[in-house]
Amino acid sequence: MPTRATIIAAADDLFYRQGYAATSFADIATTVGISRGNFYYHFKTKDEILDAVIAERAARTKALLAQWEAESTTPAACLHRFVDIFVVNRAKIMRHGCPVGTLCAELAKLDHAALPDAGAIFTLFRHWLARHLEALGCPEPDAQALHLLARSQGIATLASTFHDEAFIDREIAQLHALIDHIATSPEA
Amino acid sequence: MPTRATIIAAADDLFYRQGYAATSFADIATTVGISRGNFYYHFKTKDEILDAVIAERAARTKALLAQWEAESTTPAACLHRFVDIFVVNRAKIMRHGCPVGTLCAELAKLDHAALPDAGAIFTLFRHWLARHLEALGCPEPDAQALHLLARSQGIATLASTFHDEAFIDREIAQLHALIDHIATSPEA
DNA sequence: ACAGGATTAGGTCGGTCGTCCTAGGGGTGT
DNA sequence: ACACCCCTAGGACGACCGACCTAATCCTGT
DSSP: OOHHHHHHHHHHHHHHHHOSTTOOHHHHHHHHTOOHHHHHHHOSSHHHHHHHHHHHHHHHHHHHHHHHHHHOSSHHHHHHHHHTHHHHSHHHHHHHOOHHHHHHHHHHHTTOTTHHHHHHHHHHHHHHHHHHHHHTTOSSHHHHHHHHHHHHHHHHHHHHHHOOHHHHHHHHHHHHHHHHHHHHOTTO | OOHHHHHHHHHHHHHHHHOSTTOOHHHHHHHHTOOHHHHHHHOSSHHHHHHHHHHHHHHHHHHHHHHHHHHOSSHHHHHHHHHTHHHHSHHHHHHHOOHHHHHHHHHHHTTOTTHHHHHHHHHHHHHHHHHHHHHTTOSSHHHHHHHHHHHHHHHHHHHHHHOOHHHHHHHHHHHHHHHHHHHHOTTO
């Protein structure tokens, strides 16, 4: 893997696990196993690598959503796949929260210029969810999409504070039930 | 106001607006208008002032919950008061998120020892909500309390990223409706 | 073999971080 | 008046931060 991509991958992981502010150039360089000078050759400022990480996450998100769509036969199945993030990434979420949500929260506090870019990843989910909700006949697909996102964020936040597995199970089941309900009687 | 209390108040505000990691001793000292040396007389380490801030927030939370309780005539009214945080603190939440949730998220990322203490503030809400849900005859008051907390956290997270007033209004209305539903048919 | 751009290593800069220390101010009790 | 102690100011420390620079190395095309 080229050095640049390696740096982005390491920064991505460290930003997720430690947060953006708490991660230094030295941290990333040490993790990758290169010198700080080499690091600076690829990224001139810390903002620059943040932009690269956000772009990488956005691209991965797009690919993930496309994959879910390709592997699902119905709109409802797509929505269920979304909820199953918590099944697949449960351990990580319990330790470090949602990668998108925690980054946006941090950038919002720092008044960082990249907040809209990070928020755009949320928007990818939002539009994707809205599209499938609309396919189900949901009358207000965008509002419902935001609702699902909010529910997910709430679960992630409390999961990382309380580490309560049963709570996560209950909330996942509720979200699945909500999607089933929308699929069967979308006008409600 | 004594210096110590002034420092705690300033740190509380700065931790909320900028985050814990992004706030330095100098920041706080400058805000209060005292020297760093004086600051160090009152708090020897950064962790120490964090503990003080968390204790202060916990105390304020207890007082707030007691006040809500005193001003409400029914358990349902108490629960509605909880949801109305978003009405009262909407502007702040849209800019900096939930004070408790964002702090817990940050401390979780930093693997900070004070995470349980910060989480205890969540627990104050949790038990308070559960108590009133139980009074309503809710079969699983603690689970429902966690659910309400999660919903609130989700709203706060998305509010600070999207700044969408209509979204907040919809979610608040939904929570009020949910509480009314629990109050009228608690067995469901 | 050689030139030249791409890449890497490592040192350095000014600034800020958390921490610590000492000297003095200001009030109180004797 | 004097001793005492709470409080304050401000400087200094070692470490680390992001940022920058230069020299050496690698690789590729000719």
